[in-house]
Amino acid sequence: MTTMKEVAERTGVSVSTVSLVLNDRDEGRVKPAIAEQVRATAKRLGYRPNPLARSLRTSKTRILGFISEGIAATPYAGGIILGAQDAASKLGYMLLTVNTDGNSDEAREIATLKRYGVDGFLYAKMSNRFTDVPKPLHDYPLVLVDATDRTGRYASIEPDETLIGYDATKRLIDACCASIAYIGCSEPMLAQQGRLEGYRRALLEAGMPFDESLVVAVPNNGPALQTVTDLFERRRPDGYFCFNDARAWYVYENAARRGLVVGRDVSVVGVDNHRVFAETLEPQLTTVELPHYEMGYWATRKLVSLIEGREPDDDEPETTAPLPPLDASIPAKIHCTLIDKQSVAQR
Structure with missing residues (x-):
């Protein structure tokens, strides 16, 4: 383990000077050129501060x-x-x-x-x-x-929840989807509000009307599958922006029941890049990765x-x-x- 003494010897300065520099107390006390040389030497030698000694000295x-x-x-x-x-x-x-x-x-x-x-x-x-x-x-x-x-x-x-909704919907617009649905979340949360706003913004920017009948808010269970099934039968959208990857599964399921091919007859974008869904659904799911x-x-x-x-x-x-x-x-x-x-x- 490299010590301050070794850094001082290699740099040609005192241990106290090295201590001031490596503890970020050198301003106004050590010439900038010397401080830079000390830091460069410490980095080259692989110097690491002693956490226990520092905590005793700084009360941190x-x-x-x-x-x-x-x-x-x-x-x-x-x-x-x-x-x-x-x-x-x-x-x-x-x-x-x-x-x-x-x-x-x-x-x-x-x-x-x-x-x-x-x-x-x-x-x-x-x-x-x-x-x-x-x-x-x-x-x-x-x-x-x-x-x-x-x-x-x-x-x-x-x-940025609004940009998540915007980017996902814009991807579907760029794919020439004529009717884009939003499969949202029934829980009141910032993510739901922001993604819905981004969806709406992208549609209006593209000159496509916002249609509330294309928006559904669902939990993750059987009734959710039925709600998406009803949407398929009512409106037959060709594009689906889903609140998360889990909800995209309901779209895949409904497409399969009707002999439709995801990625050809209907387009789907999810959110999460959840490994279970995004990597195992076939075809693989286009998704917005949460950071x-x-x-x-x-x-x-x-x-x-x-x-x-x-x-x-x-x-x-x-x-x-x-x-x-x-x-x-x-x-x-x-x-x-x-x-x-x-x-x-x-x-």
Whole structure:
């Protein structure tokens, strides 16, 4: 393990100078050229700070608490935790994750993380929605993930739901679909509102009327299949934008019952890039990928910037969707990526 003494010897400066530079206390004390040389030498030698020594010196543990409601137990949304973990590790922090099932054990898990002396919290929800921040978190640096604070006090990151609806519908318009349905969600949430607005906007921009009879809001069960069946029989749309990949299955099922071929007779676009659906439906489903990894990564960088009072100087990773700047207006939004497969007709 490389020490500050070794960095000092290689650079030809004192250990105290190296300490000032590597602890970001060099401004006004060390000449910029020397500071740059120290950092370059430390990087070349693979220097890593001692977390315990730093925590004793700064009263900071460099530990972040991640509170997940259901996310840790959900395979495709688990990318949020992976993104947060990668960013934390890169920035020299440790991430402690707890999974809750709602209010019943949330307070207990928050208290547990506080006993570890965490410097700040990430608070993540399933399926973008408004939420009330628990009172025990009010006095800590905090960033919400896939959720928006109802009071607007705290930083948050979420998918750009309106652009999801717009991009998916635009893909169907570009495929020359004449009648485009929206298979929405019956739960009141930000994602449903935003995707419906994007669907409406894309239609109006293309000069196509918004027809409420082509919009249905369904849960994930038998009645949902019947609702989509009724839509097939009533209006016979040739394009379907689905709130998520799971709801796209109802369209595939109805097409198969009628001898229609998805990707030829009807076109379908989903949302999630859920491996079970997007990779196993035949033909494979064109879908908008939710930026789970990106949200976790951005939220951690934002949290560290709040803790340290400055923007992290790490390099951003290559991601499927571009990350917004840390000073983006709140809630920060990520423009999701549409992944073209075979479920949209080639016209």
